[in-house]
Structure formats: C-alpha cells, structure tokens
Amino acid sequence: MLALQVLLITVYGLCLLLLLGFSLTQWQLTRLARRVYAAPVLPAPPAPAEWPLVTVQLPLYNEQFVVERLIDACAALDYPAGRLHVQVLDDSTDETVALAAARVRHHAARGLHITHERRPERTGFKAGALAHGLTCTAGELVAIFDADFLPEPDFLRRTVPHFFGPGSARTGVVQTRWGHLNEDYSLLTQLQAFGLNAHFFVEQVGRQAGGHFLNFNGTGGIWRRACIEDAGGWHADTLTEDLDLSYRAQLRGWHFHYLPQVAAPAELPITMDALKSQQFRWTKGAAETARKHLRQVWRSKQPLSTRLHATFHLLNSAVFLAILLMAVLSVPLVFVRALGAEQLRPVFYLAAFFLLALVPLTFYFRTAWQQAARQRPAPMGFGGQLLLFLAFSMGLSLHNSRAVMLGLLGRRSAFIRTPKLGMVAAGAGGWRGRRYRTSRLLGGLTVLEGLLAAYFLFGIGAGFYLHEYGLLPTHMLLATGYGLVFYYSLRHA
Incomplete structure (x- = not known):
C-alpha cells in the first residue's frame, strides 16, 4: 500500500515538474517581451524602390x-x-x-x-x-x-x-x-x-x-x-x-x-465542435511536428537556449497530458493525504512548492492582458478571466490529450477544417442555421468529460468530508472547466 502511495505521489510530482518547466520558459519569454515594449518603437522600413x-x-x-x-x-x-x-x-x-x-x-x-x-x-x-x-x-x-x-x-x-x-x-x-x-x-x-x-x-x-x-x-x-x-x-x-x-x-x-x-x-x-476541431488540429499537429523535427533541432548548431525553447515550443501540447494525469490522480491524493502514512506528509509540502508554477504563468498572462487592453477595453477583470481560462483549458485536457497521443504515436488523421459561420456581433443569434458539423459532440469523449466533472465534484466533497483542503482550489478549477466544456458540448449539439 505504501509503495502505491509513493508511486502516485511520484507521478504527480513529475507532472508538476513538467508544468514548472513550461511555466519558466513562458516567464523568460515574458521578460524578453516586456523589454521590447519598454524600448522605443523602431521606425518602419521605407517602401521598396520597386x-x-x-x-x-x-x-x-x-x-x-x-x-x-x-x-x-x-x-x-x-x-x-x-x-x-x-x-x-x-x-x-x-x-x-x-x-x-x-x-x-x-x-x-x-x-x-x-x-x-x-x-x-x-x-x-x-x-x-x-x-x-x-x-x-x-x-x-x-x-x-x-x-x-x-x-x-x-x-x-x-x-x-x-x-x-x-x-x-x-x-x-x-x-x-x-x-x-x-x-x-x-x-x-x-x-x-x-x-x-x-x-x-x-x-x-x-x-x-x-x-x-x-x-x-x-x-x-x-x-x-x-x-x-x-x-x-x-x-x-x-x-x-x-x-x-x-x-x-x-x-x-x-x-x-x-x-x-x-x-x-x-x-x-x-x-464547441468548431473549437474542438481547431484544438485537435493544433495539438495533434504540434505533436506530429515535434516527432518529425525535434531530433534535428538538437542536432543543429543553434544555441542551447534556442534548442531548449524549441523543445518546449514543439512539446507544449504535451502539457495537456500532464494536466490530465495530475487531474485524475488528484482525487486519490485527497485520501492519501488524509489516510496515508505519516512519513509521506512532508512530500506534500514539497509538491505544493511546485504550485508556484502559477506565478510565472500569471506574469505571462497579465502582460498579454495589459497589452491587449491598450487596443480595446477588456471584457472582464484580469483575475476572473485568468481563472476561467485556466479552468477551461483544464476542461479541454482530455480532448487535447487524445490528440497529443495520436500525434506522438504517428497515427494519421484527416485535416478537419474549423467551421466559420460569419457570426461577429454579440447576441446576433442564428448560428444554428449555419452549421458545418465536424464531429459527434455527444460521443464517448463528451460523456467522459461529463463524468470527469462529476468526479472532481466528488473530490471537492471528499476534501470537505476529510478536512483536506490543499487540493480544493485545483478541484474547483477542474470541476468548473469540465463542467463548462460539457455544458457547451450539450448546448451546441
């Protein structure tokens, strides 16, 4: 039993480590971008002679x-x-x-x-x-x-x-x-x-x-x-x-x-079917491209920093695999924390340290939000938008993880276009008469997304029952994200 608990914590920690690595690369890119925005704007090049x-x-x-x-x-x-x-x-x-x-x-x-x-x-x-x-x-x-x-x-x-x-x-x-x-x-x-x-x-x-x-x-x-x-x-x-x-x-x-x-x-x-079609193509395609080019990137004479950034760039869709695995393991972790061996408890504090990965990501998204706000007023406050975006991204992790695995395994699939419906104005309505079906929204994957929403609601209840609140924020985000994805899948079916 102790060995199983150790294995669970180890896998969970490795997923957190991957997320931390991805988060730190985004933090460095954010620092570079902020320097660009702080520097004087360079003049545009002149028009060509011909x-x-x-x-x-x-x-x-x-x-x-x-x-x-x-x-x-x-x-x-x-x-x-x-x-x-x-x-x-x-x-x-x-x-x-x-x-x-x-x-x-x-x-x-x-x-x-x-x-x-x-x-x-x-x-x-x-x-x-x-x-x-x-x-x-x-x-x-x-x-x-x-x-x-x-x-x-x-x-x-x-x-x-x-x-x-x-x-x-x-x-x-x-x-x-x-x-x-x-x-x-x-x-x-x-x-x-x-x-x-x-x-x-x-x-x-x-x-x-x-x-x-x-x-x-x-x-x-x-x-x-x-x-x-x-x-x-x-x-x-x-x-x-x-x-x-x-x-x-x-x-x-x-x-x-x-x-x-x-x-x-x-x-x-x-x-939702249009969004899932787009997400499938992007995440699977990135995994396919990593499979095709990552070895050549590391054999090139590019600087080490460029090769590292290229690795995270090509493998960024693999983050969804880590999110999904962490999510599934997080509910049993509630019981391990409450009922597990006493000598394992310090490990949870170490794992909590990796949650600091959210700090660089907040810096990353905050910078983008500020720059976008200069172009047009933001539709909602940054904090609420960030939390909803993180939750929604988590809710897509099952769908996107399947795409990533197919890409890494080299499984071929058709290029499914993203339907464009010409709907621009808010509240315009009428999209149901403009349908290009890309997939069966109410297929097995959608049912699993609904079950996962219920699974994380159970995790919230278990946390309150066992007085273990460390994973409560994570479970709230997961339940919200999978709930949103399941709701929109039903609504747009």
Missing part, C-alpha cells in the same frame, strides 16, 4: 458563410496596380464554389488579377492547395489568409517593406498578430481571445527578442517564395503544415520577422 509581385492565397473548403467577405476584403488591398495576384484556392464541394466564382468574376471585371483555382481532388488538404497555387503564379512574396480573416486595406503596404530593409535578405516570413472580430460574442470567444493574446502579445514577441524559433501561424502572414522552395515546400504529413514548414525553413537558416503592431482581424469559433 514593389515586388505579391500573390495572396485564399485556401477555401466549404466556406459559404464567409467566402464573399474574404474575397472582397482581399480585393480591397492597397497595392500597386499590376503587382498583385489574388488566388482563390477553392476545394469546396458546396455552395461556396458558386459564391466564390461570382465574386471572382466581379473583381476581375474591375481589373483585378484574381483567379479561381479548382483542383480535381483535395489531395494534401490545405498544404496541397497552397502547393498547387504556387505552380499557378509567379509571385515573389506569398500572403496567406484563411477564410475567417479580414485583412485591412493597408496590410501589404505595412508588411512587404520588411522583406527589403537592411539585413533582410534572409527574411523568409513576416507574420502579423491576429485580431478578433467577435471577441465579445460569448464567454467562449472571450476565453479564446485571452489565450491567443498571450501567444501573440508575449510569446511571439519574446521568441523574436531572444533569437529563438518563431512559427508562421498559418494565416495573416507573408512568405518569401524562395524560402518556401528552399525549405522543401509545403508538406501534408502533419496537421500543422505551417509549424512544420516554419521549422524546416529556420533550420535552413531563414529568419522570421514578427510584427505585433500589425493586426489581421479574424473570427473566433463560436461553437
């Missing part, structure tokens, strides 16, 4: 609710006449095809170089579409926008010059920050914006300041065509073709430039 040929690629697959606004927004981009080519890469099988064709004809009649590319089959999903598009254009630079994005007219004028400034010959990507068209639509969108802001206001800024590997975020950025080709082109063997190509390019010596001051507004998923 603007290069730019191709704007719009990969589409069944986007009937947003395709027209996307094409119209890209047709309105301010760029010298004759130097812009808009490619609508349309693999759709529904009404999107006719809607896209009509908007392409409209803008072509007005003199815009815009083409509607249709492949005979959707080989390679998004990566295949982007690769196919390159064979049909001569653009030196390639901007990419997913269907839910609405770039501002001056997007190219503000980003293209960064490929031609001093020392920019090896700049392979210019990435911009994602804005949020519908952040205030619901609690679900507010929590997503909170998490994404941390990545774009802190993580990307810190990685750039520290000279570490960045990632192209799949959209809202521009590639130098020569960089894509030198790195081997788009591959479809992971669900995150953007992260995969980012690492191949940087291992080849290309540099990425991130512009937090330029925002590319986009629509956040408003339904």
Whole structure:
C-alpha cells in the first residue's frame, strides 16, 4: 500500500515538474517581451524602390458563410496596380464554389488579377492547395489568409517593406498578430481571445527578442517564395503544415520577422465542435511536428537556449497530458493525504512548492492582458478571466490529450477544417442555421468529460468530508472547466 502511495505521489510530482518547466520558459519569454515594449518603437522600413509581385492565397473548403467577405476584403488591398495576384484556392464541394466564382468574376471585371483555382481532388488538404497555387503564379512574396480573416486595406503596404530593409535578405516570413472580430460574442470567444493574446502579445514577441524559433501561424502572414522552395515546400504529413514548414525553413537558416503592431482581424469559433476541431488540429499537429523535427533541432548548431525553447515550443501540447494525469490522480491524493502514512506528509509540502508554477504563468498572462487592453477595453477583470481560462483549458485536457497521443504515436488523421459561420456581433443569434458539423459532440469523449466533472465534484466533497483542503482550489478549477466544456458540448449539439 505504501509503495502505491509513493508511486502516485511520484507521478504527480513529475507532472508538476513538467508544468514548472513550461511555466519558466513562458516567464523568460515574458521578460524578453516586456523589454521590447519598454524600448522605443523602431521606425518602419521605407517602401521598396520597386514593389515586388505579391500573390495572396485564399485556401477555401466549404466556406459559404464567409467566402464573399474574404474575397472582397482581399480585393480591397492597397497595392500597386499590376503587382498583385489574388488566388482563390477553392476545394469546396458546396455552395461556396458558386459564391466564390461570382465574386471572382466581379473583381476581375474591375481589373483585378484574381483567379479561381479548382483542383480535381483535395489531395494534401490545405498544404496541397497552397502547393498547387504556387505552380499557378509567379509571385515573389506569398500572403496567406484563411477564410475567417479580414485583412485591412493597408496590410501589404505595412508588411512587404520588411522583406527589403537592411539585413533582410534572409527574411523568409513576416507574420502579423491576429485580431478578433467577435471577441465579445460569448464567454467562449472571450476565453479564446485571452489565450491567443498571450501567444501573440508575449510569446511571439519574446521568441523574436531572444533569437529563438518563431512559427508562421498559418494565416495573416507573408512568405518569401524562395524560402518556401528552399525549405522543401509545403508538406501534408502533419496537421500543422505551417509549424512544420516554419521549422524546416529556420533550420535552413531563414529568419522570421514578427510584427505585433500589425493586426489581421479574424473570427473566433463560436461553437464547441468548431473549437474542438481547431484544438485537435493544433495539438495533434504540434505533436506530429515535434516527432518529425525535434531530433534535428538538437542536432543543429543553434544555441542551447534556442534548442531548449524549441523543445518546449514543439512539446507544449504535451502539457495537456500532464494536466490530465495530475487531474485524475488528484482525487486519490485527497485520501492519501488524509489516510496515508505519516512519513509521506512532508512530500506534500514539497509538491505544493511546485504550485508556484502559477506565478510565472500569471506574469505571462497579465502582460498579454495589459497589452491587449491598450487596443480595446477588456471584457472582464484580469483575475476572473485568468481563472476561467485556466479552468477551461483544464476542461479541454482530455480532448487535447487524445490528440497529443495520436500525434506522438504517428497515427494519421484527416485535416478537419474549423467551421466559420460569419457570426461577429454579440447576441446576433442564428448560428444554428449555419452549421458545418465536424464531429459527434455527444460521443464517448463528451460523456467522459461529463463524468470527469462529476468526479472532481466528488473530490471537492471528499476534501470537505476529510478536512483536506490543499487540493480544493485545483478541484474547483477542474470541476468548473469540465463542467463548462460539457455544458457547451450539450448546448451546441
């Protein structure tokens, strides 16, 4: 019995140690980012003497609710006449095809170089579409926008010059920050914006300041065509073709430039199946990319700090495995604390020390929240938003852990798009008539999420009954998070 208790505590402690390591890397990136924000803003590079040929690629697959606004927004981009080519890469099988064709004809009649590319089959999903598009254009630079994005007219004028400034010959990507068209639509969108802001206001800024590997975020950025080709082109063997190509390019010596001051507004998923689809693709794809590139990263001549940051970057989705394992073990730990051997009690105080991992994470999210608040008023106070975000992230740990395990094991799965419904205004309603089903929300995984919510409620009750309150905050977060995920899964079914 004592051996089992020791094993349980050991595994729990190792999970906490992993979380602490992840938290400390975020703390260092936050320090680097804060130095950037405290420094004077550098002037933008001058416009190039001759603007290069730019191709704007719009990969589409069944986007009937947003395709027209996307094409119209890209047709309105301010760029010298004759130097812009808009490619609508349309693999759709529904009404999107006719809607896209009509908007392409409209803008072509007005003199815009815009083409509607249709492949005979959707080989390679998004990566295949982007690769196919390159064979049909001569653009030196390639901007990419997913269907839910609405770039501002001056997007190219503000980003293209960064490929031609001093020392920019090896700049392979210019990435911009994602804005949020519908952040205030619901609690679900507010929590997503909170998490994404941390990545774009802190993580990307810190990685750039520290000279570490960045990632192209799949959209809202521009590639130098020569960089894509030198790195081997788009591959479809992971669900995150953007992260995969980012690492191949940087291992080849290309540099990425991130512009937090330029925002590319986009629509956040408003339904749970859409969010889970996106989370599955991101977490599984990151694990697949780690499996593909981590060994090469450690064999490279990059500085040790860069290799360490790259490791946590590629394996950050594995944090969900640690969270899930800790969560499941935390309820038995209540009984071990109350009824276990007396000599084990000091170990719990040592384990509690690792809960200090929340301090660097609070610093990380607080910095992002402050920067985001400069752009627009925050929808709620920082403390409440942080606690709800942490709870919700914990609630997604079962779903995301499954994705991570599939990725690490090399199990292939289809590229499931994130449905975009064109719903921006808060309280607009009507989303039930705009459905793209991506999965069975009421499947076995959802039932398990509901059972886990009940399991952690039991942990809260056990803590009160046994007068063991050390894990009470954790169980309250877990019960809230799994309860929210289960509630939204039922509501959006």
